């Protein structure tokens with residue numbers, strides 16, 4: 791396990807590995823702050839037998855950080871909808887489709903928490919993956 795705070799893949803040219811160390815630190819802190827008070831979705835717990843807390847090393851994983859910078863809001867939302875279209879809706883019927891409500895609430899939450907617009911798409915995916923159990927792949 792690599793405990794380096796600015797974990798990079800050697801030779802990788804993704805947006806995360808290419809950005810300045812100070813920006814990488816900013817992104818780590820943003821992710822840590824946002825997820826510190828949030829609970830891991832039960833879909834993860836049954837698989838990995840972990841508790842409620844999101845392990846910090848998960849937030850440091852290259853594929854998550856790399857994806858975080860990769861998605862703009864519109865492409866993130868599109869990716870989610872193409873995934874949720876294949877999922878069964880929950881039994882409780884609401885006025886709007888459940889995935890539209892979920893995405894809107896998540897985006898509002900990110901705004902309330904002061905997540906910069908630039909990272910909202912990636913953070914949306916990360917949040918839905920870890921806290922709502924919606925996996926893109």
Ligand SMILES: [Zn+2]
Pocket residue numbers: 799802803804805806807808852856
């Ligand atoms: Zn990379």
